[in-house]
Amino acid sequence: MVMGMWLIAEYRPVTFFSLRYGLATSSGAKTLFLPTPFAIRTALLDAAIRVYGLGSGSGAFEWIKKLTIAVRPPEKVVVTNLFAKILKPSRKESAEKAMDRTIAFREYVQLEGDIGLAFAGGEDRMTDLAALLAQINYFGKRGSFFQLLTVPQQAQKLPDGFHLLDGVYVRENQVKGWVPENYPLGVIQMMDDWGESLTFEKVNVFSDEKISMGKDRVRKGVILPYRLVRSSKGFSYYERV
DSSP: OOOSOEEEEEEEEOSOBOOBOTTOOSSEEOBOSSOOHHHHHHHHHHHHHHHHOGGGHHHHHHHHHTOEEEEEOOSEEEEEEEEEEEEEEOOOTTOSSSEEEEEEEEEEEEEESOEEEEEESOGGGHHHHHHHHTTOOBOSSTTOBEEEOSOOEEESSOOTTOEESOOEEEETTEEEEOOOSSOOSSEEEEEEEEOTTOOHHHHOTTSSOOOOBTTTEEEEEEEEOEEEEEEOSSEEEEEEO
């Protein structure tokens, strides 16, 4: 467990949440239950650039990358399974229309209860971090809105009920990452995070540098404390263990 000062932020989900798996396709977009470390860090970096300007991006990237992130998941999760009509670029050379109509599988998550996010690893940046957290109103897919409830508070240790958003991953045929001492009951989800070799130029959308999957962007097996209670063809209902 990481020691030191923690900054705790409480958010309330106010819309459906959606953030598809990294391996999902546009036709079969299964969603994760919660924001990933990659989504949270990127949201913080986006807020820093919006508030302080693009020139602050490189410096903000360095300390955001070092943060340890933990989550207190909402009490209940309902995953809605549905098929939707979408438009896809036509692959026919002689097509009269640029887009074709088709159907795709989609999942959306209804989170019941507030979500807690905890950050450690940058005690000298707690004031900056708290200011950036107040500027974030969505995680993951645009439109997955969250409302910050109170001013983020500092704590000497990680409160009960929080779980590290960290886990094991494979890089160059080696297993790396954080391994919990005990494996609790829960659901394993593959969550993206910033890799060790990721740089600001690679996340900068105005740069020509590309993010390399497995090195700059790694997928970690994170255990979320949920159990399946009920399910049907239209939904899956989970409760926090």
